[in-house]
Amino acid sequence: MFGQGPRAIAVLTAILVALQLSACGGDSSATEIAEIESVEKDLRENGVNEDLRPDILSFGKVGSEAELEGATAVARAYLNARASKRYSDACAYMSKYMLAVAKGAARQADETGCAAGVERLSRVSSRDDSGGPPRIDPSSIRRANQRTFVIYEGDDGGTYAMLMQRKGGTWKIQGFEPTRIR
Numbered sequence: 256m257f258g259q260g261p262r263a264i265a266v267l268t269a270i271l272v273a274l275q276l277s278a279c280g281g282d283s284s285a286t287e288i289a290e291i292e293s294v295e296k297d298l299r300e301n302g303v304n305e306d307l308r309p310d311i312l313s314f315g316k317v318g319s320e321a322e323l324e325g326a327t328a329v330a331r332a333y334l335n336a337r338a339s340k341r342y343s344d345a346c347a348y349m350s351k352y353m354l355a356v357a358k359g360a361a362r363q364a365d366e367t368g369c370a371a372g373v374e375r376l377s378r379v380s381s382r383d384d385s386g387g388p389p390r391i392d393p394s395s396i397r398r399a400n401q402r403t404f405v406i407y408e409g410d411d412g413g414t415y416a417m418l419m420q421r422k423g424g425t426w427k428i429q430g431f432e433p434t435r436i437r
Contacts, residue, residue, distance in 0.1 A: 311406070311434070312397070312406065312414075313397075314397040314399060314404060315400075315402070315403075317396065317397060318397065318398045319396075323405065325426050326396055326426045327391060327407070328426075329419070329426040329428065330405050330433075331391050333348035333428045334388065334391070335388040335389075336348070338389065342369075342370035342371075343369070343370040345370075345373050346370055349428045350429045352420075353427070353429060356372070356431070357369040357370075357372030360372035376431055380431065389409055389410055390409065390410045391409070394408065403429075404417065404418060404419070407433075413435050413436075413437065414435070414437045415435055415436060416436055417430065417434075418430030
C-alpha cells in the first residue's frame, strides 16, 4: 500500500537535480543554491537506503513510551492530512528539510509554496491515499542522533517505519512517506 520505493526516491532526486541545474542558470541567488546543496546533503545523509530496511528494526536505541506517543501523533496527523488532501496542514508537520523538498517540487511546476509541492509529490508517491487515512498501530521507536524511526503496523498488516526528527522538543516528519520494512 505504501513505502518509500525506488520510484519515489528517483522522483525526489530528479527534482533536486533539476533545481540545482536551474540554480546555475543565473536567475537564482546564492541563497537558493546553498539551500539546494543543503537539501541534497540531507537527502544523502537522511535518506533510507532500501538495502538497510531490515536494519531499521535494530537501528540505534529504543526510545521511550512518551517519545513513541509524541512521534506517532505527528506521523498520524501528517499522513491523515495527506490522505485528506489537506496539503497545507501536512506542511505543518514537516521538517525544514522536507519543507525545502516540497517547495522545490512546487517550483518545478512553476508553482509556489509547500502545499503545492506536497500535492505534486503525492501524485508520484508510491503511497495510495485512496483508502483514506491509514491506521497506524505503533510498536516501537528507534533513534540515534538526529534520526528517529517510528515503527508501526499498517492497514495491510505490513510493518512500516516513518522517518522523524525531533527539534526543540517538537517532532517533525523527515521523510515524505513511510518505508515498508516487511
